[in-house]
Every structure is written in C-alpha cells, then in structure tokens.
Amino acid sequence: MDIQSIINRIASDVSTASDRGQVADYIPELASIDPNQFGISVALPDGTCFSAGDAQTPFSIQSVSKVFTLALALGRFGDQLWTRVGREPSGLPFNSILQLEQENGIPRNPFINAGAIAITDSILTGHEPKEVLGELLRFVQTSAEDADIHINDTVAHSETEHGDRNLALAHFMASYGNLQNHPDRTCGTYFHQCAIEMSCQQLAMAGRFLTGHPDAPRLISLQRTRRINALMLTCGHYDGSGDFAYRVGLPGKSGVGGGILVIAPNRASIAVWSPGLNEYGNSQLGTYAIEKFAQMTGWSVFG
Ligand code: DON
Numbered sequence: 001m002d003i004q005s006i007i008n009r010i011a012s013d014v015s016t017a018s019d020r021g022q023v024a025d026y027i028p029e030l031a032s033i034d035p036n037q038f039g040i041s042v043a044l045p046d047g048t049c050f051s052a053g054d055a056q057t058p059f060s061i062q063s064v065s066k067v068f069t070l071a072l073a074l075g076r077f078g079d080q081l082w083t084r085v086g087r088e089p090s091g092l093p094f095n096s097i098l099q100l101e102q103e104n105g106i107p108r109n110p111f112i113n114a115g116a117i118a119i120t121d122s123i124l125t126g127h128e129p130k131e132v133l134g135e136l137l138r139f140v141q142t143s144a145e146d147a148d149i150h151i152n153d154t155v156a157h158s159e160t161e162h163g164d165r166n167l168a169l170a171h172f173m174a175s176y177g178n179l180q181n182h183p184d185r186t187c188g189t190y191f192h193q194c195a196i197e198m199s200c201q202q203l204a205m206a207g208r209f210l211t212g213h214p215d216a217p218r219l220i221s222l223q224r225t226r227r228i229n230a231l232m233l234t235c236g237h238y239d240g241s242g243d244f245a246y247r248v249g250l251p252g253k254s255g256v257g258g259g260i261l262v263i264a265p266n267r268a269s270i271a272v273w274s275p276g277l278n279e280y281g282n283s284q285l286g287t288y289a290i291e292k293f294a295q296m297t298g299w300s301v302f303g
Pocket of ligand 1 (some may be wrong): 061062063064094095113159166191194254255256257281282
C-alpha cells in the first residue's frame with residue numbers, strides 16, 4: 001500500500017475545502033492561529049514516517065496530552081486509578097460540569113476535562129509541578145524519539161487567565177474529596193500539560209507505543225495499550241465519540257488545538273492537524289481527513 005500517495009491525495013483534497021470549522025477562541029492564544037493549515041503524518045511502529053501538508057509545524061496538542069498522562073498515571077497507580085475516575089462515555093461536551101454533581105464528584109472518564117484534571121492531580125501528589133511536567137515531557141520525547149518537544153508557556157498562561165471553567169470543575173471535585181492538591185496547583189499543571197507543542201510528525205511518532213506492535217517503543221504493558229485504545233474509541237471525542245467511531249472505526253483522541261491522534265492497532269500511529277473545530281470541539285478537516293484515510297487504507301478495528 002502506498003501510504004505516501006494516499007496522504008498526498010488527502011492533503012490536496014482538503015486544501016480546497018471551504019468550511020474549515022472555527023478555531024478555539026476561549027484560549028486567546030489559540031484564537032489567532034491560521035485556520036488554513038493542515039498536516040498529516042503516519043508513523044509505522046519501526047519509526048518509518050510518511051507526512052504531507054504542514055506536518056512539521058508545531059501546534060498545541062491540548063487534550064491529546066490526556067492520553068500520555070493517563071499512560072503515566074496507570075503506570076503509577078494501576079487499577080486503583082479507577083476509584084477516582086470512571087470509564088464511560090459522557091455524552092456531554094468536554095468541559096461539562098453536569099454529571100459531576102449527579103455522580104458525586106467522580107468524572108465519567110479520563111478524557112473529559114474533569115477526568116483529566118483528576119488524573120493530573122493523581123500524578124501531582126507528592127511531587128512538584130515542574131517534576132511532573134518534566135516526567136511527562138520525557139515520556140513524550142522518549143516515545144517520539146525526539147528531544148525537541150516543549151511546553152509553550154504563553155499558551156499555558158493564556159489558558160490560566162481564562163481557566164474559570166476548569167477551576168470550577170476542580171473545586172467541585174475537591175468538595176467531594178476527589179482532589180488531593182489545591183485546585184490552582186492541579187489546574188496550573190494541567191494547563192501546562194495541555195500546552196505541549198508538537199508537529200504531526202512528532203505526535204505520530206509519539207503515539208507508536210499505543211500500536212502494541214513489537215517494533216514500537218514499549219513504554220507500557222500490552223494490556224494497558226489495549227485499554228487506553230478502548231477508552232480512546234469510546235470517549236476520545238467527547239459527545240462526538242460515537243460519530244468518530246462510526247466514520248473512522250479507529251481509536252482517536254482530539255484536542256482543541258485541532259490535532260487528532262489516531263491508532264491503527266498493530267499497524268501505525270497517525271496524527272492529523274487542522275485548527276478549525278466542529279460543533280463538538282474536534283478538528284473538522286482532521287476528522288474528514290482521517291475518515292478518508294481509513295476508507296482508502298481499509299484500516300479499522302472492526303475487521
Ligand atoms: O481544558 C481545556 O479546555 C483545554 N486545555 C483542553 C480541551 C480540549 O482540548 C478539548 N478537546 N477537544
């Protein structure tokens with residue numbers, strides 16, 4: 001299969017798209033990103049990487065970072081983690097507070113904001129934010145085999161200035177005893193984690209550990225790899241997760257920076273980026289591109 005010509009065709013197809021969605025504007029630093037950008041990279045488990053479009057341009061990975069913190073937290077706490085956060089799709093927007101009250105401060109899953117804040121809080125306990133962010137960066141750099149991956153402090157501060165919703169989620173969890181650090185400390189760390197910048201090529205490389213293939217970096221057990229993939233498929237696109245599973249048929253995790261990490265188990269890790277978002281806060285053209293890619297390759301977890 002000629003992966004390079006498939007992604008070239010996709011990049012050329014989306015370059016003429018008129019409806020590119022809306023860039024996230026609730027984080028002011030992200031509001032000024034040029035929506036006309038598009039990149040895609042496909043990394044095979046052994047590190048062979050195919051790219052098209054703006055695949056070398058770094059972007060804010062935002063919620064895609066939740067996959068890496070989940071891997072770290074599972075490594076540290078194992079199944080105990082599931083006393084603090086559930087494993088069910090929420091069917092609600094990523095920043096919703098509704099279920100938190102009905103469900104006693106236990107977030108539905110690790111990928112909605114409340115769940116990701118609880119995960120970050122868990123790895124923060126007993127450590128300095130700097131240490132935790134350093135460990136996270138090293139994990140990502142190791143999996144990508146690339147040391148040139150950084151946190152954009154300006155983006156982190158921009159989100160901190162407008163972080164009322166996430167702080168509310170953290171305080172709400174604290175009121176139920178489901179937060180071990182001060183909400184400012186946990187959210188500050190979480191905002192920095194979200195502000196990691198990577199290009200499509202770096203992100204595709206970093207995702208290889210989730211393919212479960214023996215040639216990929218083995219950073220977590222095979223069983224955990226499968227479980228993180230299951231959560232990505234069911235919860236990785238929030239209230240758009242069912243639609244993504246239907247259209248693409250592969251586990252994926254999106255971020256409001258417009259990036260999506262998609263895993264084709266045993267085959268490849270794919271990163272796609274286009275800053276304009278659809279109604280669910282997931283990349284509009286990114287979703288379209290990955291749907292086309294899945295169709296053209298025939299790759300699916302459903303056979
Ligand atoms: O917490 C937030 O709102 C952002 N830092 C991340 C949200 C996000 O990426 C949702 N994804 N589509």
